[in-house]
Amino acid sequence: EEGEGEEDGGDLGRESEEEDDADGVEQLVSLARLRPGWEWSRARRCWIGWLPPNKKNPKEVKAAEDFTVLERLFPVGCRVEVMQREAGYNGSWYTGTVTGLEQSGAPLFVEYDDFFEDDAQTKRLAEWQREKHVRPAPPDTPPAGWAHASLPAGEALDLRYDDGWWEVELTHVLSGEEANAALADPTAA
Numbered sequence: 001e002e003g004e005g006e007e008d009g010g011d012l013g014r015e016s017e018e019e020d021d022a023d024g025v026e027q028l029v030s031l032a033r034l035r036p037g038w039e040w041s042r043a044r045r046c047w048i049g050w051l052p053p054n055k056k057n058p059k060e061v062k063a064a065e066d067f068t069v070l071e072r073l074f075p076v077g078c079r080v081e082v083m084q085r086e087a088g089y090n091g092s093w094y095t096g097t098v099t100g101l102e103q104s105g106a107p108l109f110v111e112y113d114d115f116f117e118d119d120a121q122t123k124r125l126a127e128w129q130r131e132k133h134v135r136p137a138p139p140d141t142p143p144a145g146w147a148h149a150s151l152p153a154g155e156a157l158d159l160r161y162d163d164g165w166w167e168v169e170l171t172h173v174l175s176g177e178e179a180n181a182a183l184a185d186p187t188a189a
Contacts, residue, residue, distance in 0.1 A: 070101065080097070080136055083134075092162075111124050155169070
């Protein structure tokens with residue numbers, strides 16, 4: 001029928017007899033009809049970020065896919081914990097907030113809650129971290145049914161100490177509100 005396809009921009013994609021160009025048919029279209037050239041990840045079953053034209057090689061597609069997952073797990077403003085690797089802090093986790101993301105290198109920029117750049121504690125320390133050293137902050141409230149008094153010996157717990165969280169193993173609950181716990185070996189994982 002005459003006029004068919006005209007309301008959505010005509011016959012883009014169909015070659016005309018008088019125009020046979022190696023790059024295909026060129027037609028003027030409204031910018032409102034365009035969107036980024038997203039890539040579908042069959043492995044992760046999600047859409048991954050847009051890549052500039054002629055840049056869709058497998059390595060870049062994988063990097064964009066990983067970055068999209070990273071953005072979902074750790075969006076800017078997300079509360080996180082960062083595993084420390086320095087002597088005296090090795091294996092402990094310190095809280096902070098993701099303030100930036102980058103697609104390469106150490107992709108998460110984290111501002112710590114309890115580490116500062118100066119002795120006056122006026123400027124919080126912020127640094128780039130690799131994803132393998134960062135985890136989302138756990139929920140503020142324990143799961144239903146969780147009670148200190150009913151914890152069995154050998155239970156894996158986190159202990160708040162020196163402004164950080166340290167992985168410990170419960171040795172036994174004492175009377176009242178106290179317990180004995182042993183520091184977990186951070187190298188055992």
